[in-house]
Amino acid sequence: MTLKVHVLLAGLLIVGGAQAQHQGHSPDVAQGESTAVRPKAAARATGAPWSSLPMLSASFGGGRGAAALRLSGIDADKVTVFAPGGASERLVVDYAATDGRASIQASAPMMGNYHWAQAREQRDGVVRVASTVWYFSNPGDAPTALLDRRKGELEIVPQPLPREHAQYRESEKCRFLVRWQGQPLAGQALTLETEHGSRAMAFTDDAGIAALVFPRDFGARKVEAGGHGGRERAGFVLSTAYNDGNQTYLTAFNHVYVPEAERSRSLTWGAAFGIVGMVIAAPLLRRKENDDA
Amino acid sequence: MPEALKSVLPSLSRVRLWVQIVMLFVTVWGASVVGHYSAEKISDALPALSCAYDMQNGSYCVLIPLQHQMHHRVGEALVKAQDVTLKILLPLAMTMLTFLAFFFVLGKAFCGWVCPLGTLQEIIQRVGRRFGLPLHRISGDKLGRVRPVKWLVVLALVLVFPLLTGLGVTPHEFGNPYCDVCPSRIATTLLSGNTNEFALNMESAWGFAIGALGNTLFGFVAVGALAIRQPFCRICPMLALNAAFRHLSLARLVKKPHDKCEKCGICAKACPMDITEIHTEHGRKAYHDDCTLCGRCAEFCPDDDVIQVKLGPFALFRSSRDYYKKRMAAEMPDGTVKPVRIVRKPTTGAQS
Numbered sequence: 267m268t269l270k271v272h273v274l275l276a277g278l279l280i281v282g283g284a285q286a287q288h289q290g291h292s293p294d295v296a297q298g299e300s301t302a303v304r305p306k307a308a309a310r311a312t313g314a315p316w317s318s319l320p321m322l323s324a325s326f327g328g329g330r331g332a333a334a335l336r337l338s339g340i341d342a343d344k345v346t347v348f349a350p351g352g353a354s355e356r357l358v359v360d361y362a363a364t365d366g367r368a369s370i371q372a373s374a375p376m377m378g379n380y381h382w383a384q385a386r387e388q389r390d391g392v393v394r395v396a397s398t399v400w401y402f403s404n405p406g407d408a409p410t411a412l413l414d415r416r417k418g419e420l421e422i423v424p425q426p427l428p429r430e431h432a433q434y435r436e437s438e439k440c441r442f443l444v445r446w447q448g449q450p451l452a453g454q455a456l457t458l459e460t461e462h463g464s465r466a467m468a469f470t471d472d473a474g475i476a477a478l479v480f481p482r483d484f485g486a487r488k489v490e491a492g493g494h495g496g497r498e499r500a501g502f503v504l505s506t507a508y509n510d511g512n513q514t515y516l517t518a519f520n521h522v523y524v525p526e527a528e529r530s531r532s533l534t535w536g537a538a539f540g541i542v543g544m545v546i547a548a549p550l551l552r553r554k555e556n557d558d559a
Numbered sequence: 560m561p562e563a564l565k566s567v568l569p570s571l572s573r574v575r576l577w578v579q580i581v582m583l584f585v586t587v588w589g590a591s592v593v594g595h596y597s598a599e600k601i602s603d604a605l606p607a608l609s610c611a612y613d614m615q616n617g618s619y620c621v622l623i624p625l626q627h628q629m630h631h632r633v634g635e636a637l638v639k640a641q642d643v644t645l646k647i648l649l650p651l652a653m654t655m656l657t658f659l660a661f662f663f664v665l666g667k668a669f670c671g672w673v674c675p676l677g678t679l680q681e682i683i684q685r686v687g688r689r690f691g692l693p694l695h696r697i698s699g700d701k702l703g704r705v706r707p708v709k710w711l712v713v714l715a716l717v718l719v720f721p722l723l724t725g726l727g728v729t730p731h732e733f734g735n736p737y738c739d740v741c742p743s744r745i746a747t748t749l750l751s752g753n754t755n756e757f758a759l760n761m762e763s764a765w766g767f768a769i770g771a772l773g774n775t776l777f778g779f780v781a782v783g784a785l786a787i788r789q790p791f792c793r794i795c796p797m798l799a800l801n802a803a804f805r806h807l808s809l810a811r812l813v814k815k816p817h818d819k820c821e822k823c824g825i826c827a828k829a830c831p832m833d834i835t836e837i838h839t840e841h842g843r844k845a846y847h848d849d850c851t852l853c854g855r856c857a858e859f860c861p862d863d864d865v866i867q868v869k870l871g872p873f874a875l876f877r878s879s880r881d882y883y884k885k886r887m888a889a890e891m892p893d894g895t896v897k898p899v900r901i902v903r904k905p906t907t908g909a910q911s
Binding site: 350379403405406407408409410426427429430431432527528530531532533535536537539540541542543544545546547548550551552553 | 594595596597598599611612614623631692693695745754755757758759760761762767770771772774775776777778779780781782783785786787
């Protein structure tokens with residue numbers, strides 16, 4: 267029964283959020299509706315966000331030690347950044363959000379690694395939270411303690427985050443912890459929405475962990491080139507909702523995922539050239555009178 | 560030493576084998592012990608080919624940040640020509656310093672005791688020796704031609720091409736060309752159950768060509784190691800980086816002059832890198848560029864105290880006549896294993 271209530275609540279909040287955004291930005295209404303069919307294509311054509319859920323997405327600008335974030339689906343005047351380490355006064359820093367954008371920085375010039383960014387909106391009995399992580403490419407403390415730290419009432423916490431040279435990928439199963447007041451929340455619905463329009467849902471187990479498989483929804487052709495080395499990537503957003511008496515909480519965590527490696531790689535060709543190398547080396551296995559190679 | 564420990568670790572080679580096996584676990588699957596994130600690894604720059612593409616490893620290869628910094632920082636920052644100290648020199652110095660911090664302690668011993676690719680090649684070589692496959696030594700002119708290749712690899716693939724890519728001269732595919740041809744990348748990721756790095760990149764002609772070269776090299780090393788000792792180590796950029804500073808390291812090889820050396824030469828036969836100088840030279844010249852500090856030359860030296868593996872002022876191992884005799888009883892200097900003799904234990908009171 268509780269599960270059904272949570273699912274229903276999540277659905278209502280997501281739809282409600284979309285409607286609220288549409289009402290607040292009337293020129294986007296038609297665009298927002300079209301994103302339900304082909305979100306990414308429409309979003310790229312119009313510049314509109316591909317989901318009505320609260321999100322913090324990468325924007326242009328930034329640079330080493332700084333990052334530009336675009337807020338969507340949320341009306342917040344600041345973005346709070348939690349650092350993995352460094353000076354205590356820089357562990358939690360607020361950055362002003364202007365015109366839906368905020369420029370954030372690493373906690374110190376040489377403190378890289380994952381930083382947690384979060385924006386919050388409280389209105390009409392609903393608390394909406396957008397959260398994401400940003401990897402600053404200098405060396406820095408591992409995000410283990412950062413993820414353990416409580417950063418809000420209702421949280422979605424990756425278990426774990428991808429390592430430096432890894433990313434979320436299509437067809438891979440990933441685990442996320444849902445916490446309420448810092449404690450694991452069992453039986454909670456967690457929904458996944460991707461930039462390509464796929465949706466999925468999972469429920470947390472007794473430890474508050476939900477496992478989700480990223481849908482295989484990149485097209486056969488590249489739909490977008492950008493980022494590091496022109497690699498294709500797309501956004502995803504996870505969301506969950508919880509009602510605590512007279513207050514409702516909707517928390518979202520967004521990031522990017524990439525196509526599965528098999529789309530751009532060939533194991534057959536790899537094996538073929540591996541065998542070529544073996545064949546080249548094979549004459550070495552024949553015995554010779556003179557053992558000098 | 561207790562008898563039980565003696566039976567498990569009867570020789571320096573057996574000690575080294577156990578260290579290699581432990582380090583193979585750490586460098587390929589060690590994340591389960593030391594932690595998931597790169598920052599939790601044993602080092603950001605462990606000077607072994609502990610591949611960053613392996614998502615389960617417990618350490619990190621210095622060549623990754625070195626290439627990335629040449630590409631993304633030195634090259635791109637030279638174009639922008641700004642914040643030179645903060646953006647260029649400091650990160651590069653940090654990478655080199657973390658590498659050097661490890662190096663100053665153990666130096667070339669990383670090659671012979673830690674490197675996962677070195678361990679795998681030795682295991683393959685043992686299989687070759689066990690099955691009686693031919694052993695090809697690299698000597699004479701061929702040795703002279705092979706030895707400079709490691710310097711060319713470190714110069715071209717680790718430093719110059721990433722820098723040129725950062726400057727926009729060469730395509731993006733040349734951003735980390737050494738990693739793209741490194742057999743350790745393929746070997747360690749395959750060991751962790753990941754075939755992505757063995758599969759070829761089909762997105763660009765350059766990516767495909769470099770990957771094809773890397774896979775061919777991997778195939779050659781996988782089979783070639785049956786008949787040539789440590790085939791890839793001879794051209795490895797890590798060997799070159801370690802060689803550049805080997806005389807500054809605490810760990811080193813020391814050889815004293817001895818009257819019998821001229822006629823002996825067993826140490827050179829025992830050397831997996833075919834270093835003839837360990838036979839013909841002494842002092843600094845005997846500790847050659849290509850040495851991996853495996854200690855086999857000291858194990859197979861038949862005279863007392865002629866060759867030592869030292870850490871600072873302490874001799875970790877020194878050659879001795881008695882040890883040599885025991886060692887030769889089990890294995891030939893070139894690694895050929897003597898056949899196991901099965902002898903029936905005489906029963907007490909048996910009549911002949």
